[in-house]
Amino acid sequence: MDFLKWAVSPWGQRVPIHIAWFLIWVAVIVGFLFFIVHATYLRYFAKPKEFASSGSPLIAARIPEHVPRHSLTARLFHWIMAASMFTLLFTAFLPKVGMPFDWVTYHWIAGSILTVSILFHIIHASFFMDFWSIWPDKIDLRDAYRRTLRFLGKSAPPPNKFAKYPLENKLYHAAIMAAGLSAIVTGVFMMFRVRTILFPRNPYLFSDMTWGMMYVLHGLAGVGLIALIMVHVYFGLRPEKRAITKSMIFGWMSRDFYLKEHDPQRWPVESPTSSPASKGEAAEGLRDAG
Amino acid sequence: MAVIRDVMPAFELLQPSSIADAQKLLEQQGRDGWVLAGGMDSFDWLKDRIKKPKVVVDLSGIAELKGIRSTADNIEIGAMTTLTEVVEHPLIKEKYKLLADSAELVASPQIRNQGTIGGNVSQDARCWYYRAGWPCYRAGGNICYADTPEGRNREHAILHAERCVAVNPSDTAPALIALDAKFVIRTHKGERVIDAEDYFIGPDIDITSLHILQPGDLLTAIRIPSAWAGAHFYFEKVRDRNVWDFPLLNVASAMVVSGNNIERIRIAVNGAAARPLRLKAVEDSVRGKPANAATGEIAGKLAVQGAVPLQFNAYKIPLMRNLVKRAIGGVEEATWTS
Numbered sequence: 001m002d003f004l005k006w007a008v009s010p011w012g013q014r015v016p017i018h019i020a021w022f023l024i025w026v027a028v029i030v031g032f033l034f035f036i037v038h039a040t041y042l043r044y045f046a047k048p049k050e051f052a053s054s055g056s057p058l059i060a061a062r063i064p065e066h067v068p069r070h071s072l073t074a075r076l077f078h079w080i081m082a083a084s085m086f087t088l089l090f091t092a093f094l095p096k097v098g099m100p101f102d103w104v105t106y107h108w109i110a111g112s113i114l115t116v117s118i119l120f121h122i123i124h125a126s127f128f129m130d131f132w133s134i135w136p137d138k139i140d141l142r143d144a145y146r147r148t149l150r151f152l153g154k155s156a157p158p159p160n161k162f163a164k165y166p167l168e169n170k171l172y173h174a175a176i177m178a179a180g181l182s183a184i185v186t187g188v189f190m191m192f193r194v195r196t197i198l199f200p201r202n203p204y205l206f207s208d209m210t211w212g213m214m215y216v217l218h219g220l221a222g223v224g225l226i227a228l229i230m231v232h233v234y235f236g237l238r239p240e241k242r243a244i245t246k247s248m249i250f251g252w253m254s255r256d257f258y259l260k261e262h263d264p265q266r267w268p269v270e271s272p273t274s275s276p277a278s279k280g281e282a283a284e285g286l287r288d289a290g
Numbered sequence: 291m292a293v294i295r296d297v298m299p300a301f302e303l304l305q306p307s308s309i310a311d312a313q314k315l316l317e318q319q320g321r322d323g324w325v326l327a328g329g330m331d332s333f334d335w336l337k338d339r340i341k342k343p344k345v346v347v348d349l350s351g352i353a354e355l356k357g358i359r360s361t362a363d364n365i366e367i368g369a370m371t372t373l374t375e376v377v378e379h380p381l382i383k384e385k386y387k388l389l390a391d392s393a394e395l396v397a398s399p400q401i402r403n404q405g406t407i408g409g410n411v412s413q414d415a416r417c418w419y420y421r422a423g424w425p426c427y428r429a430g431g432n433i434c435y436a437d438t439p440e441g442r443n444r445e446h447a448i449l450h451a452e453r454c455v456a457v458n459p460s461d462t463a464p465a466l467i468a469l470d471a472k473f474v475i476r477t478h479k480g481e482r483v484i485d486a487e488d489y490f491i492g493p494d495i496d497i498t499s500l501h502i503l504q505p506g507d508l509l510t511a512i513r514i515p516s517a518w519a520g521a522h523f524y525f526e527k528v529r530d531r532n533v534w535d536f537p538l539l540n541v542a543s544a545m546v547v548s549g550n551n552i553e554r555i556r557i558a559v560n561g562a563a564a565r566p567l568r569l570k571a572v573e574d575s576v577r578g579k580p581a582n583a584a585t586g587e588i589a590g591k592l593a594v595q596g597a598v599p600l601q602f603n604a605y606k607i608p609l610m611r612n613l614v615k616r617a618i619g620g621v622e623e624a625t626w627t628s
Contacts (some may be wrong), residue, residue, distance in 0.1 A: 006423030010435070018433045095496075102494035103450060193433065195452055203433050290532050 004216055009208040010079045016212040019219035023098045027223040039232075050150075050173070051263075058265045067269050069164070069244075077121050078248055083230060085116040088183075092222055110195055118184060133164045135174075139266065140167040163266035176228050176279045183221035186214045211267040242243030297560050298336040302345045309354050309510055314346055317506035319345045325508065326350075327370060327409035330401055335414070340423040346504070350422045355510060356381065357565065364515045368473075369408025369508075373462070374399070376407055386514055388523035392465035395527045398534040402592060408509045411463050411489065412471075412501055415456035415564070416536055427454040427497045436600070441599040445538060445599055448607060451565040454493040455600060458500050461527055463490065463566040464558035471517050474511040475503065483513070486560070490565035500564060518544045518556070521556040522581075524617040528609060537561040539614040550580045557617055561592070562610055569614065578617055586619025 003023065004016045062141070087110035091103040096185070125131055143159030144167055150156050165173070192202045193211075206214070236245045243257040306312040316323045324343035326332050327350075332407075333615050335341040349355055355370035365381060376382055376393045378424035383390050393401045396402055396410060414541070415421075415428060417436055425431030436443040446455040463486070471486040489501050496502075503509060523543040529535035545559040555573050560566040572589045579585040597607050 005430065007431050008427075010424050015425075100453070100496045104494065160545055195451070201437065203438055208433075211432065244577075 011208070015208045016087060016216050018212075018215045019223065023219070024093050024096060024226065025221045027190055027226040028230070031227045031234075034227070035234050042240075050158045052158045052256045054223060060259055062213060063258060063264060063269060064257050065255050068251060069247040069253050069257060070251050071129075072251060073124060075248055075251060077124065078115055080117050081121070083178075084110045084117065084224070088114065089222070089226060089229065093226070104194055108187075108194065111184070111191070112181075112198065115184050115188060118180065118256055130164070134170055135165070136167055137157070139163075140170065153224075160266065161263035162261055163263060166261075168227040172228070172232070176225070176232070179221045179224040182217055184224060186221070189214055190218060213244040296337065296607070298333075299316050299339055299342045301336075301343050303348060304345060305348045305351045307351050307353075309508065311476070311504070312349060312352060315347050316508060319347070320505045323347055323505065327412070328372065328405040330397075330405040331407060334348070334421070338421070338423065340421070349508075350538040358408060358588045359362035364472075364513045365410050367407055367442075367512045367514070369510050369512065370406045371408075372405060373402040373405050374412060376462075378404065383464075385516075385519035386452075386469055388465045388469060388521075388525055388544055389514070391523070391525040392461045392542060393501060394539075395525070396461045401534075407462055407512060408628065411460050411466065411512075412503065412509060413460060413501040415454075415500060416457035416592055417454075418442070420489060427493065428456055430624070431512075439601055442599065443589055444602040445536075446600055446603055447563050448594075448597040448599050448603060448610070450492050450494070450565070450568060451598065451600075452492060452497070452564075454564065455565055456493075458490060458563070458565050459536040459559050460560060460566065461537055461540055464540055464560040465525055466512060467558040467566055467568050468516070468542040468544040469514050469542075470556060470558045472513040472515070474513060475507060476508045476510050477504070480508055481510075484616070486512075487535075487566070487568045492564040496534050518546075521554075526616060529611065530612045539609050539613055541610075541617045543617040545581060545618070547581050548580070552576050552581050552585070553581055555618075557614065559610060560610075562597075562606065570593075572618075574612060581618060581620075583615065583619035586615035588617050617622060 001020075003020050005020055007017045008013055009015050068237050088107060089230050091107040091110065095101060095103050120183065121254045125134070139160055140163075146156040146159045150158075192199055195201055205211075205213075235241050236248075247253040258264075304315050306315055316325065322344040323399075324332065324341070326346050326348045326556050330396075332346075336343075336346075349370055352370065355368045357368050357371060358381070359366045359368075360381055365386070367376065373393045373396050373525075377390050379390070379626045393407070395403065396405065417428070419435035419441075420426050420428045423429070425433070426436075427434050435441055436446050437451065437453075443455060445457065448458050452520055466486040469486075472483050473486055473489045475482045475484065484537050491499065491502055513575055521614065524545075525540070527537045527540040537560060539559060539561040541557070541559045543555060543565075545552055546554040556568065556574060557572055558566050558568045559597045569589075572593050575592055576585050576589050577590075590613075593614040594611050597610070599607060
């Protein structure tokens, strides 16, 4: 079974030209298997979540009814990215699974929109948002270890509640960032192979081998994104995650959900009548959490 | 062009005697099956050892696929009817001379004796990078060797190029489009009849095929309705060697003229894109106008709108403009006003 499609270049060099298209179905099957395994685990085996205490009632009392989670700018970015990502996946893979149509123009336009939106997101997240909130920190890693021990039936203190994003969310972001950036960078270069209004064609920008590797990486990132997006949509539709999904539409989550899942010390929120939890209060909360 | 070698790769040869058997065999073989009609395209591929099918389904033993039958409102040409038979058939010569003219200009007499009308409309692209077996887009790769500053692209597309710039080389295809012919296709779901122009596809839809046939499908016949019988026809083919060559461009038109005005018209060109192009905008613009050089000039200019020449084929733009002009206004010496 060949995972890559190879060809012989005019100069006699054996070069990869793209991934084998059956990998599309592999990605789809992996996505569905994840649904089945995860849903089965939650339905029959998962224990109720247990968290360490997350600080004083004083802090909790300051939490507003609607906890702001995503700004309008962040939500617009998310949905523009989602629309362009779906367009990219459908235009890339439907013709490969037996639904031919004129896909190239839609594909590079969607890719251009995604590229611009990602560039915007990098700048926005770096300078106007809490950049580190999406990256795993020491507490995430410590809590992941504790959760693993408890899952295995061993004794361990309960983990902290989550910061703004659970560790799984952060890892997912890292995975989709790796796949997305791979697809974007290779895709931008691949636009030199087709006629667009953006660059003059130059199919000899790289050697055949480099181009081949680029097509392979683009394809691997693409099929990886199929599975990742399937998983993302799955979580977005799960009942226990609905509050998070709604927050990507309306921008806020309820106070109850926030207090149930999130740690006000790790994710301080603005109250209409008071300042965010102070560092002193946060430190106190972390000590309480053990 | 690739070097022709004399020994074909080994394959299993199947020779069905009915359309049903042929379709069933092709369906069973899927992508491993290769349809052999007259062999004028197939033997190039096989002897060059570029295509190495496991199974070849030879249609030459199927009587149902051969011959020209006339019905009350059309004529039906079996897909395995040779081009010579098409050229010489009295009814075609009398009523559908456009098709006879186009078929007569295909290659050489020997090739017309062997080549079939089904094969002529279904033949593959003649881009030499592709025929040489290079891993281009059309061959499933990720590059067009012709569409580069150094690429030899004198014969290639000026319209609707989408990554691949190869052109459809058929002479009979534009004539059949102009005659509003219907193609009869046998698929595993049954018989399907489609307009001639819908039989052909460009690289925007499928970059590896010039037509809509899927593995297991079989073109069985071509029906020409009587609507254009005896119309005013024009076919012209421009090629490098007049004795035997593929078209650089060709044009086919069928016109019904009332007085001197064009009442109805269908016009198509080939060699300009990966599929023969029906020029609907031209048809709409000249309908009701006199069939003269002035109208032809307008039509010619309209026909080439949107054309994008490659490095070595800019000549095709004035060539196509003039062919369309001549198809409508007749072969006259006329000076272009711009």
